Amino acid sequence: xxxxxxxxxPEVISRTAEEIRRLADPARHYRIxxxxxxxxxxxxxxxxxxxxxxxxxxxxxxGCPVCVLPMGRIDDGLAMAEKTEVIFAAFGDMMRVPGxxxxxxxxxxxxxxxxxxxxxxxxxxxxxxxxxRQVMFFAIGFETTAPSTALTLMRAKSLGVPNFSVFCNHVxxxxxxxxxxxxxxxxxxxxxGPGHVxxxxxxxxxxxxxxxxxxxxxxxxxxxxxxxxxxxxxxRQLQAGEARVENQYKRVVPWxxxxxxxxxxxxxxxxxxxFEWRGMGFISQSALRLRYPYAEWDAEARxxxxxxxxxxxxxxxxxxxxxxxxxxxxxxxxxxxxxxEHPIGALxxxxxGSCAAYHNYEHRKLGDLQLPISD
Ligand code: SF4
Numbered sequence: 001x002x003x004x005x006x007x008x009x010p011e012v013i014s015r016t017a018e019e020i021r022r023l024a025d026p027a028r029h030y031r032i033x034x035x036x037x038x039x040x041x042x043x044x045x046x047x048x049x050x051x052x053x054x055x056x057x058x059x060x061x062x063g064c065p066v067c068v069l070p071m072g073r074i075d076d077g078l079a080m081a082e083k084t085e086v087i088f089a090a091f092g093d094m095m096r097v098p099g100x101x102x103x104x105x106x107x108x109x110x111x112x113x114x115x116x117x118x119x120x121x122x123x124x125x126x127x128x129x130x131x132x133r134q135v136m137f138f139a140i141g142f143e144t145t146a147p148s149t150a151l152t153l154m155r156a157k158s159l160g161v162p163n164f165s166v167f168c169n170h171v172x173x174x175x176x177x178x179x180x181x182x183x184x185x186x187x188x189x190x191x192x193g194p195g196h197v198x199x200x201x202x203x204x205x206x207x208x209x210x211x212x213x214x215x216x217x218x219x220x221x222x223x224x225x226x227x228x229x230x231x232x233x234x235x236r237q238l239q240a241g242e243a244r245v246e247n248q249y250k251r252v253v254p255w256x257x258x259x260x261x262x263x264x265x266x267x268x269x270x271x272x273x274x275f276e277w278r279g280m281g282f283i284s285q286s287a288l289r290l291r292y293p294y295a296e297w298d299a300e301a302r303x304x305x306x307x308x309x310x311x312x313x314x315x316x317x318x319x320x321x322x323x324x325x326x327x328x329x330x331x332x333x334x335x336x337x338x339x340x341e342h343p344i345g346a347l348x349x350x351x352x353g354s355c356a357a358y359h360n361y362e363h364r365k366l367g368d369l370q371l372p373i374s375d
Contacts, residue, residue, distance in 0.1 A: 279319020
């Protein structure tokens with residue numbers, strides 16, 4: 001298949017959904033985690049849950065980079081920028097994410113120079129255009145976006161741009177999956193593997209999940225048929241008592257990943273010993289920091305980082321939702337105190353956040369209409 005329409009063909013979709021119903025053992029309850037926030041969004045957007053039998057439960061995983069960032073890191077970035085009067089540059093996704101004193105947009109309203117950029121390269125350009133100002137890029141994302149930050153830092157170094165720096169919050173997906181599998185309150189039968197991250201890291205890094213943990217994993221695309229086919233592939237493995245890594249998203253994901261992108265990551269970044277994840281605590285070797293040769297462009301070396309540790313508001317259950325222990329609507333604040341217009345947690349802000357996805361599609365479908373946020 002070559003075109004998007006073919007992945008949304010109602011006839012093929014209903015045949016695939018029928019196959020899922022045929023394969024699913026009615027005596028069993030299947031708990032399948034979609035790791036990636038983009039998958040969560042697609043599942044709600046296309047109403048895929050309604051096509052599945054009730055004994056297939058989809059659990060939303062921690063694959064939304066904005067959502068897993070603890071509030072303290074947002075406060076750190078904003079405090080550094082405010083104190084030193086730098087230009088704070090970040091992706092649009094970050095702009096409404098609340099810190100304890102407000103979101104980047106709130107800081108902008110209070111007079112801070114906050115700019116939306118579409119890539120780290122745009123932030124570097126901003127630095128070149130404003131040689132008398134410091135520009136700090138607030139970098140977030142899994143291995144999907146780390147290569148573009150790495151390439152930008154390589155360029156900043158080769159051009160010798162002195163007024164550009166990166167506040168690095170890049171995280172890595174494998175330790176988060178490991179933390180979920182180690183968590184005593186989680187029981188996952190199989191994984192829908194992340195599509196975007198895998199375009200960079202490939203499928204090999206998941207082999208331990210099948211080999212050591214006995215859980216099948218299928219790397220999936222984002223169209224309705226991609227996700228349904230992935231569930232078929234997982235059910236076939238589960239029914240046969242097998243656990244393998246399979247690649248449903250072959251048209252985009254190379255088995256061995258993108259070597260040039262991996263080389264750029266390895267050149268610029270190294271693993272942090274520990275990094276805090278929202279709701280999941282400190283996870284070892286789960287995030288990236290700049291290597292010594294790039295220290296000159298490291299915001300954490302250039303400015304003093306307050307190192308704020310903040311717990312989420314007591315009633316907010318972002319951590320439980322991120323770990324898949326609760327569904328979005330089970331959070332006490334969902335749809336009342338926390339809405340896309342007045343978010344309390346990042347999961348209600350990001351286009352990959354499960355609370356926003358649930359609110360925009362499922363909640364509205366149930367008749368409790370709210371204004372949707374943009375995608
Ligand atoms: S509804 Fe809001 S507070 Fe509750 S889990 Fe979602 S984002 Fe967090």
